[in-house]
Amino acid sequence: MADAHTPPAAPAEASTPAAPRQQTIALVDDDRNILTTVSIGLQAEGFATRVYTDGEAALKALLENPPDLAIFDIKMPRMDGLHLLKALREKSSLPVIFLTSRDEEPDEALGLAMGADDYITKPFSQRLLVARIRAILRRSDLARTAPEDTSHADLPEPVVRGRLQLDPARHQVTWDGKPVSLTVTEFLILEAMALRPGVVKSRNQLMDAAYSEDVYVDDRTIDSHIKRLRRKFRAVDPEFGAIDTLYGAGYAFTDG
Incomplete structure (x- = not known):
């Protein structure tokens, strides 16, 4: 009886590094034009985006399914950005950037004092916004993105x-x-x-x-x-x- 023939093993495929996790930015503004423009710009930079036109609805969503960072307008109906930040800070340390108008400087200072991580004055450049977002995300080192093995020397x-x-x-x-x-x-x-x-x-x-x-x-x-x-x-x-x-x-x- 002929010996059984074992086919040669297929060459091992080179392992492909896992793609980095896509980071999510939440945008809260009652101006739909700004939401659309900023969202498209951030998506072009590789971010996923969620948009909210109402502070109350945004608060619920931010707590239930936190993004990596949130951007708030200050002047909004029902719940403005300052009240939204105050309510958020009672339960979350989520990084927050404020978008403010030039006539809202006292609100800028108050927002930072209440726990915002940065502010950007309208009108703003998309390049500046992306740079600020990346800087805060680099600094944050949030627990959910840290490696499980803390023995690495770096x-x-x-x-x-x-x-x-x-x-x-x-x-x-x-x-x-x-x-x-x-x-x-x-x-x-x-x-x-x-x-x-x-x-x-x-x-x-x-x-x-x-x-x-x-x-x-x-x-x-x-x-x-x-x-x-x-x-x-x-x-x-x-x-x-x-x-x-x-x-x-x-x-x-x-x-x-």
């Missing part, structure tokens, strides 16, 4: 200072083992202080750590972020006092 190491632990690779913060939810901007401000405990960081140094160089914020914005940081930590520890104010100089983290 991943930033967690920062441990006393009862504080920050994990930049997963954008996670704990105090005494209890999670504290921070926005991208709040995280970067805290990280800048915690990396050198006891060293006073001026407001300008904290601005440089938290914002791209073409974003201007004033001292009051940094002060507002510090107040929000203290409030969030005191929600898990009423005795929290690890962020010191040195009047006229800046702020320091002192639990290191």
